[in-house]
Amino acid sequence: MSRAGADVPVATALGGGRITLQVDEKLFVKDPTSSALGLNIIEHGILLLDEIGYEDFTFRKLAERIETTEASVYRYFRSKHLLLLYLTSYYWGWMEYRIDLATRNIESAEARLRLALRELTQPITNDESTPRIDEAALYRVLISESSKTYLQRGVDAENREGLFRSYKRLCRSVADVIVEINPAYEYPVALVSTVVESSHRQKYFAEHLPSLTEVKLPTAHRSTTAFLTELVFQAIAR
Amino acid sequence: MSRAGADVPVATALGGGRITLQVDEKLFVKDPTSSALGLNIIEHGILLLDEIGYEDFTFRKLAERIETTEASVYRYFRSKHLLLLYLTSYYWGWMEYRIDLATRNIESAEARLRLALRELTQPITNDESTPRIDEAALYRVLISESSKTYLQRGVDAENREGLFRSYKRLCRSVADVIVEINPAYEYPVALVSTVVESSHRQKYFAEHLPSLTEVKLPTAHRSTTAFLTELVFQAIAR
């Protein structure tokens, strides 16, 4: 399957730094990595989303913060929804790249699955090569807002355009490892998508609705990894 | 634990029918079950949410449909967000009532858990006693929109007011059965909340992002039940 890293998103440059991922061109009007203004939109888009949440976030507020105009922001993204989709797509692409990096050259499928689950359930760490991206903030945005990319009427049309490709590819590639371990297991992709969603949700619950989970701050990441790793290995045990 | 049904929501009357559930009074301004207009708001609120989705849903559109005015709708619900929260709260209360009904007098904890998972993952069926409620439509609304009740900035305040009590109580009561089966299992509530969320999500994926799951229409309900029941029993096996 994707062991050799074929088909994995290519690393190029974001934030004046050295690494970025290919994000589908349909997600933006003009590539935000191609100009200082675009990078500003990404950088402060993440920070503002983290601060005030998707519902209260507007291009007007973002424009004020980076001292540009609403119209200029619209030159890069058709809507705040597509900005969010861009960010999540970037995130999943990066996640797949990280998993690939962590698991290549590892023989045992079990070990690879364990590493992949670790990457999926631990927060992404600050990356020196992308100085403009606050990874911790992006991760919080993902936890709170990523479901909103697909829980809306436009899903089907957007899916037809391939805008969810990075998420689907990520789930598929982890599911492939499960199939390697137990080809008889009937729900590999469902299991992965459940784990990915649950990882975010449990951390959200830990912070906002703590009686819905045993995952507790400040060790939420660690116990989420433990909970979900155990869940997966028990589920696929022959 | 809740075996005897203590603390389970009481059945009273909705829709001119015989059964309703106590819904927290903080969720509405004026009890919608107390008048014809209120019942109309609930009935067509569900149908309209199902038809156009939460984002496009407005009180103006609802008012037009039931031939009343925006202001009249606002007399019952402070916002569309609180209407959605009312509907989900009603749903979880009813679910708890159904689980209690299905599992009381059953000795084996395993059997009770299996029955509870069945209730949680199968769609609610049309109920003769609530002729004004289209259960199938409500279920679709829940699948697509229920996460939006808590994935927003107001969660903490609303949680402090107890507006998520019915969801928390439901998860807790199912988790109690897990504890009965395996007191050593570390994540009973997390497992239940994961299953409840995943049940909705997998069905949503089956319809809109089918490559994220093996659950397939038109047998989505059956295979979701199978997938999640297996997942739970494997997870809690000693």
Next chain:
DNA sequence: TGGAAATTATAGTATTACTATCTATCACGC
């Protein structure tokens, strides 16, 4: 039947999510 409560009609506000147009700036090749 009278008075209170519920509902309707009408109007208004601030904000949102855009779209349009025109001008200023700036890098570039010649």
Next chain:
DNA sequence: GCGTGATAGATAGTAATACTATAATTTCCA
């Protein structure tokens, strides 16, 4: 150094949303 084309900024405008306010009318029921 000059023109050109692309980018960004300034400004304005629109339809819809999510309410709030107030007065008039209808309904209820004691």
